[in-house]
Amino acid sequence: MDLFEAAGTDDVGVPRTREGAPLAVRMRPSVPAEVLGQDHLLEPGSPLRRLIDPPVPGALPPSSVILWGPPGTGKTTLAYLVAHVSGRRFVELSAVTAGVKDVRAVIEDARRRLAGSGGETVLFIDEVHRFSKTQQDALLPAVENRWVTLMAATTENPSFSVISPLLSRSIMLTLRPLETEDLDALLTRALIDERGLAGLVTLDDEARAYLLRLAGGDARKSLTILEAAAGTAQSGAGSGGAVIGLEAVERAIDVAAVRYDRDGDQHYDVISAFIKSMRGSDVDAALHYLARMIQAGEDPRFIARRIVIAASEDVGMADPAALQTAMAAAQAVAMIGMPEARIILGQAVVHVATAPKSNASYNAINAALADVQAGKVPLVPVHLRDAHYAGAKRLGHGQGYVYSHDEPHGVARQQYLPDDLQGTHYYSPTDRGYERGLTERLARIRAMLE
Numbered sequence: 001m002d003l004f005e006a007a008g009t010d011d012v013g014v015p016r017t018r019e020g021a022p023l024a025v026r027m028r029p030s031v032p033a034e035v036l037g038q039d040h041l042l043e044p045g046s047p048l049r050r051l052i053d054p055p056v057p058g059a060l061p062p063s064s065v066i067l068w069g070p071p072g073t074g075k076t077t078l079a080y081l082v083a084h085v086s087g088r089r090f091v092e093l094s095a096v097t098a099g100v101k102d103v104r105a106v107i108e109d110a111r112r113r114l115a116g117s118g119g120e121t122v123l124f125i126d127e128v129h130r131f132s133k134t135q136q137d138a139l140l141p142a143v144e145n146r147w148v149t150l151m152a153a154t155t156e157n158p159s160f161s162v163i164s165p166l167l168s169r170s171i172m173l174t175l176r177p178l179e180t181e182d183l184d185a186l187l188t189r190a191l192i193d194e195r196g197l198a199g200l201v202t203l204d205d206e207a208r209a210y211l212l213r214l215a216g217g218d219a220r221k222s223l224t225i226l227e228a229a230a231g232t233a234q235s236g237a238g239s240g241g242a243v244i245g246l247e248a249v250e251r252a253i254d255v256a257a258v259r260y261d262r263d264g265d266q267h268y269d270v271i272s273a274f275i276k277s278m279r280g281s282d283v284d285a286a287l288h289y290l291a292r293m294i295q296a297g298e299d300p301r302f303i304a305r306r307i308v309i310a311a312s313e314d315v316g317m318a319d320p321a322a323l324q325t326a327m328a329a330a331q332a333v334a335m336i337g338m339p340e341a342r343i344i345l346g347q348a349v350v351h352v353a354t355a356p357k358s359n360a361s362y363n364a365i366n367a368a369l370a371d372v373q374a375g376k377v378p379l380v381p382v383h384l385r386d387a388h389y390a391g392a393k394r395l396g397h398g399q400g401y402v403y404s405h406d407e408p409h410g411v412a413r414q415q416y417l418p419d420d421l422q423g424t425h426y427y428s429p430t431d432r433g434y435e436r437g438l439t440e441r442l443a444r445i446r447a448m449l450e
Helices: 047-052 075-085 100-116 133-137 140-144 164-168 180-192 205-215 219-235 246-253 265-279 283-295 300-318 321-336 341-354 360-373 434-449
Strands: 064-068 089-094 121-126 149-154 170-174 201-203 242-244
Touching (some): 075 149, 100 140, 140 164, 164 170, 180 201, 180 205, 180 219, 205 246, 219 246, 265 283, 283 300, 300 321, 300 341, 300 434
């Protein structure tokens, strides 16, 4: 059992930050205003804000909450903030090391305190998705009867990792991924705050940009790298103040920086090479450029969008499943985030790069748009016009229309294009992949329509 008391707390269980604690621990917010990127969870009266603010006499006790979000978005930070501000007794268990016996011991102690002094206990469980069903079941009576107020943190979707009875007794709060601006503000605070580096070092612009890319939206990771880089810079500094440059960040994490300015030529060169490699069916080159973008900290959602475009523009109907793979990848990347998103991106790139290629549908819509933009917009044939409104039949709308499903092969011989465009063919399939069969089918269909 990992209780705050083991590290030293005051009477209400507020964690004490020991001297020499990691920078990420020292920089944990002490007031709600210092929390970055989660304003939607901290509005007055919200379940989380009621946990943080001191109890109001006579008010209903706060609900138990499950905090769901990617690593480094502030789940543990919010739990410590509750401990620091609320005045409630605070106990922490780690799902990695705690068992059912530990859970029951905390609950029994909480019941005694509640019955005796009326003191409330907030129980924080980190990585609750690692708890077995039996361990989660042990929490139910305490949550149901409000012997404890549960704060449970997880990086896994609670709908799949937390038992339904516990979900129904708790409020699920979703933490948003931190934006680059949030991490930038956090780095600035850590550099100057007395709890942090207290102005002893500065961070140059190139190193800052690289560090923000490396962090990938993870506040803990950004502060861990900053602390290591500060130590590297200070060890090589003379009598003046230490400056953290790109080399110090590289040495601190033992990874060479990929020269990749997301607003400069490198960004456009690499993404261009990536797209052209997928189009050219060189899967190895495509994976190389994908790796460069990932290592440089490119937004995985941006990469996923480019794969979706390539799946339609360059693969198209030669392998319609490529677009399904790309769309599934884009959705999965948005849900999961890095670093696991690299696996999903890699799979999608392999599919698109190795698929047969056709830009026939891409050329088809461009040709159709060119005609429309050139003013070729003649009247819709009368038999295709809407006949559902009053007076439409009097105008002849819909008269003579043949319902395709009533015809052999499901194809009705009738005019579909306007008169001035009769005989126009926009779509010309290739003989590659799935389109090989489409070529033959389309030829038969067009012969039936003419």
